[in-house]
Amino acid sequence: MPRLILLRHGQSQWNLENRFTGWVDVDLTDQGEAEATRGGELIARAGFKPDVMFTSVLNRAKRTGAMALEAAGLKDVPVIEDWRLNERHYGGLTGLNKAETAEKHGEEQVKIWRRSYDTPPPPLAPGGEFDFTTDPRYAGQDIPDTESLKITLERVLPYWNSAIAPRLKAGEDVLVTAHGNSLRAIVKHLFDVPDDRIVGVEIPTGNPLDIELDAELKPVSARYLDEDRAQALPALS
Numbered sequence: 001m002p003r004l005i006l007l008r009h010g011q012s013q014w015n016l017e018n019r020f021t022g023w024v025d026v027d028l029t030d031q032g033e034a035e036a037t038r039g040g041e042l043i044a045r046a047g048f049k050p051d052v053m054f055t056s057v058l059n060r061a062k063r064t065g066a067m068a069l070e071a072a073g074l075k076d077v078p079v080i081e082d083w084r085l086n087e088r089h090y091g092g093l094t095g096l097n098k099a100e101t102a103e104k105h106g107e108e109q110v111k112i113w114r115r116s117y118d119t120p121p122p123p124l125a126p127g128g129e130f131d132f133t134t135d136p137r138y139a140g141q142d143i144p145d146t147e148s149l150k151i152t153l154e155r156v157l158p159y160w161n162s163a164i165a166p167r168l169k170a171g172e173d174v175l176v177t178a179h180g181n182s183l184r185a186i187v188k189h190l191f192d193v194p195d196d197r198i199v200g201v202e203i204p205t206g207n208p209l210d211i212e213l214d215a216e217l218k219p220v221s222a223r224y225l226d227e228d229r230a231q232a233l234p235a236l237s
């Protein structure tokens with residue numbers, strides 16, 4: 001049975017500072033690095049040896065994956081990067097403090113921007129501090145200027161279907177290191193979570209989510225390897 005581990009990056013500087021991050025390339029904090037290493041140790045203890053690791057192009061995910069593989073004694077695992085595993089693009093909220101934004105626009109509005117399935121934040125104005133259109137990592141790509149979770153899923157899923165699912169269907173084991181919302185999109189797809197229920201799914205930083213899949217890539221079992229930092233998972237259908 002193919003085995004998939006989803007690993008959200010360890011705590012980032014802007015997780016710590018409570019800022020909307022999205023595509024900004026902030027690094028891990030010391031705690032985030034420790035979470036990545038511990039994630040790798042738990043992966044080794046669980047006997048997981050991935051054939052391939054997929055990661056977003058953002059450093060916090062790449063570094064988490066590299067540190068986890070190193071801690072697991074799996075430094076030689078091939079790594080494939082793709083921007084379609086990036087965090088959800090936070091549009092015009094990018095860089096703002098979440099608490100200050102709630103004071104300005106109200107808790108309810110911020111909750112809608114953060115966790116509603118299909119209401120995107122306002123778009124990112126071009127030419128500002130966080131203009132990703134000139135970043136060479138996205139050259140030639142039609143990149144968004146804001147994303148809801150739905151829009152995130154619509155760019156994660158084609159990548160899942162074309163690049164990741166075929167490896168699992170071929171019987172390989174796969175590690176994906178990515179972000180709170182790109183991983184929520186994958187979880188929504190795999191566990192068939194209804195649009196109005198995905199709001200309740202939170203993925204902790206640096207805690208490997210170990211999923212056994214059947215031949216059709218339906219989850220047969222799922223558990224967080226660090227039980228003390230686990231969050232509720234959607235029911236298996």
Ligand SMILES: O=C(O)[C@@H](CO)OP(=O)(O)O
Binds near residue numbers: 088
């Ligand atoms: O800021 C972000 O990019 C994400 C992940 O840290 O935050 P949220 O919890 O609002 O999805």
